[in-house]
Amino acid sequence: MCQQEVYGNLHQGCGCFDVIYPGNKLDCGQPNCGTSSAHAHRAYCRCPKQPQESRRIINLFRPMCDRHKAAQWEAAVGRRGSR
Ligand SMILES: [Zn+2]
Ligand SMILES: [Zn+2]
Ligand SMILES: [Zn+2]
DSSP states (O other): OOOOEEEEEEEEETTOOEEEEEEEEEEOOTTTTTTTTTTOOOOOOOOOOOOEEEEEEEEEEOOOOHHHHHHEEEEEHHHHOOO
């Protein structure tokens, strides 16, 4: 299976990985792999079409990402809220 390097930031608080930019694609050269340049099939094949993500961490953050922080905050406010 091919590998796609992705560079990004990992948030340990929620486990999210924000991709900043993609890196090299490593072609496995297998004819039974959908993302390889050596892929042999044309149609109706069941080969995997997604390369395996190989994460390269640029920054490691302990807190949650903004998205999860906002969601948590909203949940906390919503529980208390009386609308
Ligand atoms: Zn492959
Ligand atoms: Zn998150
Ligand atoms: Zn195939």
